[in-house]
Amino acid sequence: MSPPVFRFAPSPNGFLHLGHAYSALLNFDRAREAGGRLLLRIEDIDATRCRPEFEAAIYEDLAWLGIAWETPVRRQSEHLSDYRAALEKLSALGLVYPAFESRAEIARLVAAREADGPWPRDPDGAPLYPGDAKSLSAGEQARLIASGAPYALRLDMAAACWRVASLAWNELGEGPDGERGVVPARPEAWGDVILARKETPTSYHLSVVVDDGLQGISEVVRGQDLFHATSVHRLLQTLLGLPEPAYRHHALIRDEAGRKLSKSSRSTGLRELRDAGASPVGIRALVGLGEVSLGFSQTPP
The missing domain is CATH 3.90.800.10 (Glutamyl-tRNA Synthetase; Domain 3)
Structure with missing residues (x-):
């Protein structure tokens, strides 16, 4: 039996924030637990908003978190x-x-x-x-x-x-x-x-x-904001004769007002937290995957 395949698929239209860190870490942890593979996909079809410096920052931030992925990275603009x-x-x-x-x-x-x-x-x-x-x-x-x-x-x-x-x-x-x-x-x-x-x-x-x-993704780990969109994805998979992965939707990291973190709302980015002295272990704690508190106010999932 082939090992399970997971993926983290950010868009390079801004810097990663804690919500991205949570999803990326969950995928990384699931791949390790299952003896599977983790792929990184760059979803850069929006040419007006996606920029090379944001893509470079994705690699830097993920590596800082201790996340390893297979290469080559799939960039949508190349396919x-x-x-x-x-x-x-x-x-x-x-x-x-x-x-x-x-x-x-x-x-x-x-x-x-x-x-x-x-x-x-x-x-x-x-x-x-x-x-x-x-x-x-x-x-x-x-x-x-x-x-x-x-x-x-x-x-x-x-x-x-x-x-x-x-x-x-x-x-x-x-x-x-x-x-x-x-x-x-x-x-x-x-x-x-x-x-x-x-x-x-x-x-x-x-x-x-x-x-x-x-890419043969066998388990899609992503936020609950995409839960209902899975209906459209299952329809397209069936029409196109594509395999059906399992889905694991996770809770969203939210701010103190209950809003999900987003690039458009300028949510605190990983780079800002790192510059302020945060560590990868501390980031895990902030998103509910550890026990260390760095005093950053977040509502855990």
Whole structure:
């Protein structure tokens, strides 16, 4: 039997914070406990936000924590052909269509529909796609694309769900509401998700599924903020004929106000803590994996 394969997959769009440290350490510890392998993946498909200095900092911070990973590191920007092939396979099944509304136009459509009552939203709270791009003829779609109009390639969720039997996943961790064991997948709750854009040839949903499949990831250890997205990932895995990993979703590290740590909110970074005298053992303590206290106020998972 092949050893289990784990992965830590940060985006180089900012410096790592305690939440990243917790997830990385859990993956590292799980790999060691299971006699498995740990891979590092750099999710750098967002060319406007990802920067080389952040990628270099990821390697430095992880090494400082004592985390070892296999090389070479997979960088998503070097494998766009893999995502293109997956997108073409879904397109050949008749499950992909271009939508040309801007974000502002979608907001106006949602507002108009909500005049008649609440408009459905996905598990993250974003409104489901309200447009009617699926009704455009192939000729009109081709004309708009040839004109240079921006567009997003969306998954026809209803058609995709029709093609598969009931879906579920094996949850080794715990969902936000205590879900464990066999969890039913409900991808329809997400509506027609985006798979790619004109300027970005893949999306998180598509690339993470392709990467996990190609890298042979057997157990996905990640935060509970991605628990519900697993429904979409199970659907795409099934449509693309990719293997199904087990999932272990973990609690999030939160600040004193109960908010999850994030790069966008300028959460305290590992580099700042290191500069302030923190040690790798102390970082483990801060995220609930040790007993040493450095006096940094955090709510453990």
